[in-house]
Amino acid sequence: MRSPLVTVTMSVVLVSLIGWLLVSGRSLLLPFVIALVVWYLINALSRGFQWIPFGRWHLPAWIAFPLALATIFGAATFILDIVTVNLTQLAQDAPTYQKRLEEIFQQFSELVRLNDPVELKDLMPDSIVPRMVTAGAGFVTTLASSASLVFIYVLFLLLEQSTFDRKLERLFTNSDKARAAFALRAEVNRSVMHYFGIKSAVSIATGLLTSLILTLVGLPYAALFGFIAFILNYIPTIGSLIGVIFPALLALVYYDNLLPFFLISTGLGLMQFSIGNLVEPRLMGSSLNLSGLVIMLSLAFWGAIWGVVGMVLCVPLTVVIVIICSKFRASRPIAVLLSANGDIGEELSPELYGGDGSGPATSPRG
Known part of the structure; x- marks a missing residue:
């Protein structure tokens, strides 16, 4: 039996290592994570198209799936074009808006008769408006530059998804x-x-x-x-x-x-x-069964690791962690702490994951 101190130490080391890998491998992981989300949305939209009734007839999968694929990529291309055009125009107008904002601060100072007028640079960095526009343009540019890699990942996920169930089943020793x-x-x-x-x-x-x-x-x-x-x-x-x-x-x-x-x-x-x-x-x-405090902490954590993408995905990532932790006896306390009310459902039978609390267990091959 390992002492609780050794177990806690190993857990902290493991979590720290995973965090370091997430930060260090950000440029590699983010396109793949975005591809997973896109792949997931394509399959979800395909199933949604199949549920739409046309009288007694429903769209077959071989029509719904290409339709979902075309819808996702068509909408993404259309939106990206609109955003790019608007950001380009906004970048050209940003100095004018910056000057106008400074005038408003000057008018406000005169209105309240301040001895030391409040200036925009006192509250915000210099050229804050152009910087914000540049940051937004940089985000869109980064998104567009990684689009080809995301597309390749999505393509391979779609080509291999028919084998996922068979691979998952063969990972385990019995049915x-x-x-x-x-x-x-x-x-x-x-x-x-x-x-x-x-x-x-x-x-x-x-x-x-x-x-x-x-x-x-x-x-x-x-x-x-x-x-x-x-x-x-x-x-x-x-x-x-x-x-x-x-x-x-x-x-x-x-x-x-x-x-x-x-x-x-x-x-x-x-x-x-x-x-x-x-x-x-x-x-x-x-x-979702997530604590409000946990959502805010998750927002800060994933935002620090993966930026805007991490903030967008913080809730589903935390939901997945809670569900997985709730199924194993050793990690159930973590799921209880992350949940909103402590009701996390039943754990898996120890025989199914090779542990009964006293050591590793073996199962006959099915």
Whole structure:
């Protein structure tokens, strides 16, 4: 029997090693992780197309799958083109908006009669607007440059997915262990599918409504801000707040009066509040079973490791960790701490994963 101190030490070393590998291998892992998400969405959309009834007839898989593939890549190309055009135009106009923002600070200082006028550089770094636009353009450029690698990964995943079940089954020594592994995979798939399905629908609605509100008010780059709202809605808590701040700040420097600023801030704020606090919780339910504090810590952790992609994926990654940890006796305390209410379901039978708490167990080959 190993002492608890040795077990804890080995666990800390293992977690540290995994964290180091995630950070060091970021350039290699991120395209593959994005490819996994795209591959997952293609299969989910394909199944969704097959569920749509046309009278008594449903789309067969050989039609639904290519349709889903064309839909995903067509939408990605279309959105990327729109975002690129809007960012290019915004980059050209950024110095003008920077100057206008400095004028607003000057007017505010004169209005409240400050002896030492507040300047933009006192609160933010110099050239903050051009820097933000440049950072956004750099993100899109990085995304586009890795698109070819992501496409290759997705292609190989699609070509080999028919062999995944057979490979997984042959990893185990008997049929009971294989069934347990398939059941675990099904539970992970169900939870992640539930999250991504609802979150994607809500994010699309958020992006479209953001674009609609900004178009009605007459603010430029409505499509760009709609895309930003769509992406940021995947980021828990802070994403919706940032999605309101960006267009509100542009309205502040674009118009000569404050009415459009208040209209955009109020309209987007109410829309984000209604969707985030009324619609989404009712659709999502309590199926994720994650503590709010854990979500925030996960957001900080994965954001520090993988940036925006990590922040977008922090919830499904944490859900997968909770489900897997809940199935094994040694790791169940971790799942309890990460969960919202401590209800993490039943663990796997020790015989199925080769442990009964006293040492390794062997199973006859099936």
